[in-house]
Amino acid sequence: MSLFAQELVNGIVQGAVYVLVAIGLSLVFGVLKIVNFAHGEFYVVGGFVAYFVTHTLAWPYWLSVVLALVAGIVVGGIAERLAIRPLRGAPEESVFLSTFGLSLVLLYGVKLLIGGRPRPVSSSFGHTFRLGGIAITSQQVFVLAVTVVLVAALFVTLQRSYLGVVLRAVAQDRSTGALMGIRVELVYWGAFAVAAGLAATAGAAVAPMYSINPYSGQDILITAFIVVIVAGLGSLQGAVAVGLGLGILEAMAAGYLPTGARQWVSYVLVVIVLLLRPQGIFPERATSRAVVA
Amino acid sequence: MSGLGAARPALRTGATGIGVAAAIIVVGLLAPHAFTSSFDLELLDLVVVYGVVVLGLNVMVGYLGYLPFSQVAFFGLGGYTGAIVGTRLTTNLWACLGIAIGIAVVVSLIVGRLTLHMRGLYFAIITLALAQMFGLVLTDMSGLTGGTNGIVFSDVLRLPLPGKTVMLADYVTSYRVTLVFAAVIVVALWLLMRSGLGRLAVAVRDNEALARSLGVRTTALKLIAFVVASSVGAVAGVFYFAYFAFVSPDTFNLQASLLLVLMIVLGGKGHFWTPMIGAALFEVVPNEVSISDDVRWLIFGAVMILVVTLIPDGLGGAALRALHRLRRTSGSDLSVPVPAVGRPVAVSDGPATARTSEDVALSVDGVAKRFGGVHALKDVSFDVRAGGEVLGLIGPNGSGKTTVFNVISGFTKPDSGTVKLAGVDIVGLPPERIAGRGLVRTFQEEAAFPTLSVAECQLVARVAGSAGGIASMIGLAIRERAERSPDGRVIVGELSHGAQRLVAITLAFASSPSVILLDEPAAGLGPDEARAIGDMIRMASSNEISVVLIEHHMEMVMEVCDRVVVFSSGQKIASGTPAEVAAHPEVVAAYLGSFGDRAATSTLRKGVSA
Numbered sequence: 001m002s003l004f005a006q007e008l009v010n011g012i013v014q015g016a017v018y019v020l021v022a023i024g025l026s027l028v029f030g031v032l033k034i035v036n037f038a039h040g041e042f043y044v045v046g047g048f049v050a051y052f053v054t055h056t057l058a059w060p061y062w063l064s065v066v067l068a069l070v071a072g073i074v075v076g077g078i079a080e081r082l083a084i085r086p087l088r089g090a091p092e093e094s095v096f097l098s099t100f101g102l103s104l105v106l107l108y109g110v111k112l113l114i115g116g117r118p119r120p121v122s123s124s125f126g127h128t129f130r131l132g133g134i135a136i137t138s139q140q141v142f143v144l145a146v147t148v149v150l151v152a153a154l155f156v157t158l159q160r161s162y163l164g165v166v167l168r169a170v171a172q173d174r175s176t177g178a179l180m181g182i183r184v185e186l187v188y189w190g191a192f193a194v195a196a197g198l199a200a201t202a203g204a205a206v207a208p209m210y211s212i213n214p215y216s217g218q219d220i221l222i223t224a225f226i227v228v229i230v231a232g233l234g235s236l237q238g239a240v241a242v243g244l245g246l247g248i249l250e251a252m253a254a255g256y257l258p259t260g261a262r263q264w265v266s267y268v269l270v271v272i273v274l275l276l277r278p279q280g281i282f283p284e285r286a287t288s289r290a291v292v293a
Numbered sequence: 294m295s296g297l298g299a300a301r302p303a304l305r306t307g308a309t310g311i312g313v314a315a316a317i318i319v320v321g322l323l324a325p326h327a328f329t330s331s332f333d334l335e336l337l338d339l340v341v342v343y344g345v346v347v348l349g350l351n352v353m354v355g356y357l358g359y360l361p362f363s364q365v366a367f368f369g370l371g372g373y374t375g376a377i378v379g380t381r382l383t384t385n386l387w388a389c390l391g392i393a394i395g396i397a398v399v400v401s402l403i404v405g406r407l408t409l410h411m412r413g414l415y416f417a418i419i420t421l422a423l424a425q426m427f428g429l430v431l432t433d434m435s436g437l438t439g440g441t442n443g444i445v446f447s448d449v450l451r452l453p454l455p456g457k458t459v460m461l462a463d464y465v466t467s468y469r470v471t472l473v474f475a476a477v478i479v480v481a482l483w484l485l486m487r488s489g490l491g492r493l494a495v496a497v498r499d500n501e502a503l504a505r506s507l508g509v510r511t512t513a514l515k516l517i518a519f520v521v522a523s524s525v526g527a528v529a530g531v532f533y534f535a536y537f538a539f540v541s542p543d544t545f546n547l548q549a550s551l552l553l554v555l556m557i558v559l560g561g562k563g564h565f566w567t568p569m570i571g572a573a574l575f576e577v578v579p580n581e582v583s584i585s586d587d588v589r590w591l592i593f594g595a596v597m598i599l600v601v602t603l604i605p606d607g608l609g610g611a612a613l614r615a616l617h618r619l620r621r622t623s624g625s626d627l628s629v630p631v632p633a634v635g636r637p638v639a640v641s642d643g644p645a646t647a648r649t650s651e652d653v654a655l656s657v658d659g660v661a662k663r664f665g666g667v668h669a670l671k672d673v674s675f676d677v678r679a680g681g682e683v684l685g686l687i688g689p690n691g692s693g694k695t696t697v698f699n700v701i702s703g704f705t706k707p708d709s710g711t712v713k714l715a716g717v718d719i720v721g722l723p724p725e726r727i728a729g730r731g732l733v734r735t736f737q738e739e740a741a742f743p744t745l746s747v748a749e750c751q752l753v754a755r756v757a758g759s760a761g762g763i764a765s766m767i768g769l770a771i772r773e774r775a776e777r778s779p780d781g782r783v784i785v786g787e788l789s790h791g792a793q794r795l796v797a798i799t800l801a802f803a804s805s806p807s808v809i810l811l812d813e814p815a816a817g818l819g820p821d822e823a824r825a826i827g828d829m830i831r832m833a834s835s836n837e838i839s840v841v842l843i844e845h846h847m848e849m850v851m852e853v854c855d856r857v858v859v860f861s862s863g864q865k866i867a868s869g870t871p872a873e874v875a876a877h878p879e880v881v882a883a884y885l886g887s888f889g890d891r892a893a894t895s896t897l898r899k900g901v902s903a
Contacts, residue, residue: 035414093360096414097558099602100551104594108587116587218547222425226420233415260433267426270419274407275619 001132006256008248013140015247016147018158019210020202021220022227022239023151024195028232031191037099038079038188040221041106042072042196046203047212049112051119061208064147069197076196076258080189098183111214120181143205151240158236167191172219172233226266230273234285318476325465338468339576340534341475342529347556347568348479349525355562356491356552357518358498360417362550363404367397367523369545371530376444376540377437386452386461386470389531394822396522397527405519409512424550431542432709443541450535461535468763471532480526483565483893485521492749494518499742503735507800508704508728548590553591561607568611653716654679654839655732655808660700660710668706669696670863677808677841679874681714685871687845688860694843695737697860698810701841702734703727715807733801734810743763743786791822798829802831803895815846827853851875 025039037141046068054066081264083102087095125138158164170177170187202220210216227246231238246266254262321341325334350364374393382388408419431438438444450461452470461467483492496504497511500894505511534540543549552575560571579589604611655677662670670693677684686694699705701712704726711718719727742749757764785796794814801809813831815823823846830853844850850857850871859867867877874880 017688031868035418083598090601092606093417094601094605096360096417097554098598100554101597101599101601104551104590104597106594111587112591156468173836220545222422226422229415229418229422263429266428267422270422270426274419 001054003255004222004252005132006134007251009134009136010254011145011248011251012244013247014251015244016144017202017206017220017241018227019151019203019240019245020147021199021233022224022243023154023236024198025224026228026231026236026239027154028192028195029198029228030236031167032082032188034095035101037096037221038083038103038106039099039195039199039224040219041103041110042076042199042217043077043203044110044212044214044217044219045106046072046200046205047119047121048114048203049200049206049286050121050204050207051114051212054121054123055119061121061125064121065201065204069201070199072184072197072203073193075106075200077189077193079196080192085185085188088163094236103221107214107217114212114214116214118211118213120211121207125208143209146201146205150201154194154198155236163280169185181231202210223266226270230269266287313632314476314480316470318447320359321472322469325468331464333535334464334468336465338471340573341468341472342533342536343553343556343572343576344569345475345478346526347530347553347560347572348482348565349529350553351557351562351565351568352482352486352494352522352525354557355564355568356494356516357497359409359515359519360414360420360554361519362424362554363401363419363427364423364522364526364553365545365550366424366528367401367526368549368553369427369431369540369542370397370400370535371527372528372534372544373431373438373444373530374539375531375534376446379446379448379450379534380444384448384450386450386531386535389450389535389691393527393531394524399846401517401520401523404523405516409515409519415861421547422602425547428542429547439541441542443539443543446534446538453825464536467536471536474528474532478525482521482525483792486565490514490517492507492745495745495749496742502704503741503797503800505724505737506728506734508725508733510725512725513721544711552593555597557607558597559607561610561613563606563610564613565612566607567607568780569608574608611632652679653677654682654714655701655841656711656713657697657701658711658713660697660707660712662696662700662705662707668863669693670700673697673710673860673865675858675865675868677839679807679837679839681837681839682856683834683840683842683854685854685857686841686860687847687850687857687874688866692860694860695812696863698734698812698841698843701727702732702810713818728806731805731807732810733806733808733896735797735801735812735814737812737816741785741793741800743793744784746784752803765812776872791818791825794818795822795825795829798826802829802833802838805840808841810841811832812841812843814847815844815849823849854899 021043021054024042025036028034028036042082049071050061050064051069053059053067054061079102083098084095087098092130123139123142125142127138129136129138129141156164158167166177166182167187167190169180170182170184174184177187186235203216227242228235228239230246231242246269250262250265253265305436321337324337346364346368350361353359353361353364371393371566374396375389378389378392400792404420404423408416408423411419423441435441438606452459452461452466459466461470487496493504493514496509497514501511531727533544555566556571556575558571559574561567575593579593584592600607606614653676657676658674660670661668673693677682686697688694696705700707700720703719703722703726707720710720712720714727714732715731717730719730719732722730784791788796798811798814801811814826814830818826830842833840834853842850842854854871857870858865859874859877859880867874867880869877885890
């Protein structure tokens with residue numbers, strides 16, 4: 001029983017990371033109608049910022065997470081300008097291909113800066129809580145707290161604020177939004193940058209647990225793709241539910257199944273969904289109604 | 294994913310293509326004599342192998358408009374199959390090839406069945422996940438695949454031929470064998486794409502629904518294209534292994550997958566041969582320039598963004614465009630194969646009820662359809678007589694007219710009721726089968742196949758039947774445009790809105806149907822174009838094609854229809870001759886709404902008297 005509880009906790013924490021990355025992917029799809037292949041690289045950028053701030057500058061870890069959010073937004077904003085905006089109105093695959101290029105530029109840019117070796121990040125959260133037979137590190141609590149705060153802030157913004165209404169309006173009908181005086185380009189830019197910021201924060205939040213290497217962005221990207229595919233592209237609630245669920249399933253596989261089974265979980269999930277919903281994993285509703293939140 | 298069609302495959306590459314290919318092969322066979330280093334030979338071999346991989350992949354990307362990331366996995370499947378068969382079963386190259394192709398066909402059939410119904414980016418992402426899964430298989434099933442170390446082959450492959458057996462003992466021999474096989478595969482692929490498969494694939498990319506409703510069996514077509522692309526990838530994999538005698542997961546990972554896409558994008562996806570340019574550039578240039586792998590990939594990424602943004606049809610596409618422009622200005626003599634232009638024959642004036650027999654061509658009986666809580670159709674029944682009856686369907690927006698068309702043509706399955714075509718129930722048949730039985734339709738908004746030429750469109754339509762003289766009607770619509778076009782290729786997407794609509798309708802006629810459904814053919818057209826469509830409907834009728842017409846253009850309905858059925862809120866509320874229907878008080882109320890607009894009423898009346 002305590003193994004179960006322990007894996008549940010580990011799974012929720014892992015799932016929270018998936019949620020932070022996948023929700024941005026889904027947001028960008030919902031608003032800009034593009035699939036961002038470079039999204040995982042923002043996660044790496046976040047980890048890199050955590051390493052740079054704590055190791056090179058020797059500033060406190062919590063500050064590095066805040067700076068990772070900022071850096072993600074800035075890098076995301078620049079990337080949108082250079083690789084996405086010039087292709088506005090171009091076919092969706094052209095934009096998809098451009099985000100490939102962006103992903104390579106970011107990945108190898110980071111690699112040239114810090115090298116290919118994994119870089120450890122030391123955190124100020126060293127404490128381990130014990131509840132019965134379960135061990136929870138303060139780092140895990142921190143990851144969860146960051147996720148809850150950011151996801152809640154995103155949902156509240158989307159649903160309750162003027163900004164959120166504007167964003168949803170543009171997501172649903174770009175032209176009418178523009179006719180109503182919304183500065184669509186600004187909305188696109190903002191959504192892309194915020195999504196990048198979320199992924200970067202995730203990267204910094206888990207950096208002390210996994211240590212950072214430039215290739216980790218591709219792994220998390222594939223997982224995030226699987227999450228949004230199963231959830232339905234553009235559905236933020238779906239991304240939260242599936243992200244957490246996948247994290248928990250993977251933790252259970254790690255706890256109860258033979259070594260190596262964990263990395264199969266997400267692929268098995270894809271195949272199951274493919275087989276059970278042969279008419280299409282993506283119901284028209286989820287794709288055409290690209291309403292986020 | 295229609296956007297991949299921004300550039301169009303050159304479907305008419307002529308004998309020059311064969312000549313160039315033959316020259317390349319001769320030079321390629323002699324090339325090893327010119328090299329002093331084995332490194333150069335290796336690069337050349339890689340160009341050939343990756344060239345084959347990307348030409349196969351371009352069947353999906355350039356023609357069909359799908360982006361399968363699985364190509365690298367089939368490439369790997371071929372390489373590993375060759376290695377495993379070679380080390381464990383036999384060193385006969387034919388056996389390696391046969392088994393690799395067999396496995397690739399089976400796997401691609403299964404994967405294709407599961408994924409090809411998804412469009413665009415979803416298909417791309419799913420195949421990406423599956424390719425990653427293949428990588429996991431390679432590293433996890435280490436008993437068979439050697440895990441991360443891969444498989445080193447220390448034996449010698451042999452290729453038994455009549456008369457003698459070629460031993461692939463050295464690099465030069467392996468390279469030459471690879472080159473000859475590559476040439477055969479590529480030429481076969483080229484012939485296949487020229488043989489109509491390429492044109493049909495482009496039609497599916499441009500407008501899948503229309504292709505289906507014209508009788509193109511799109512599901513089978515996409516599956517064939519996927520199996521062909523994947524098998525070509527697998528064969529290339531076997532030859533990769535044959536040259537290097539080594540395979541490892543690193544050759545077939547995500548980066549490699551990106552590289553294949555990069556090659557196609559850089560070379561140009563819009564033509565059959567141009568991806569090879571990308572393969573050559575990506576294999577040769579970075580290896581001849583001494584920079585680190587990391588910098589190389591960084592530059593690849595930047596190049597990708599620049600090419601996609603600045604030259605979407607790739608270097609090859611841009612070069613061909615430049616060449617074309619050069620020829621045009623020098624006023625070279627290009628033959629102009631414009632379809633025969635002529636006045637249509639036998640246009641009768643007004644409805645000719647006498648022609649229509651009492652035989653029923655199409656009968657809709659008790660059809661009902663709900664979408665969630667909405668009754669889109671409630672117990673709808675009507676008949677269309679054979680031999681050229683023109684039946685109008687009118688009613689307010691949202692009254693269920695288009696849903697009826699969707700049910701009849703097989704795009705929507707009704708909850709209950711039957712649809713009989715010449716007495717046979719067609720409910721549950723897919724659109725392409727229904728088209729094959731002689732019922733075709735057009736769509737409200739869409740034009741035909743925007744990146745095909747008009748002549749190619751007609752060939753697509755003829756898949757379902759033989760084209761009659763009606764197709765020459767199209768000549769009227771495009772005549773002016775054709776005269777201005779330098780090579781006589783009139784691209785549908787470049788025609789005016791009205792002409793595009795005429796092309797779409799003509800396509801429907803070209804398949805010689807017994808019944809044709811026209812969904813608002815005159816919407817958004819000017820009076821002249823609307824009149825042309827009215828003429829076409831009369832002509833269809835006089836050629837014994839029965840027509841069901843949805844139209845808001847009342848004058849046209851009143852002029853060309855023999856009978857009219859009126860819909861309101863998913864129900865048939867009246868039917869009869871145009872005059873009877875126009876006089877029906879309930880119709881006037883339902884059709885015109887509660888406003889009881891006098892002007893509109895008079896339009897109804899005027900239409901009758903006209």
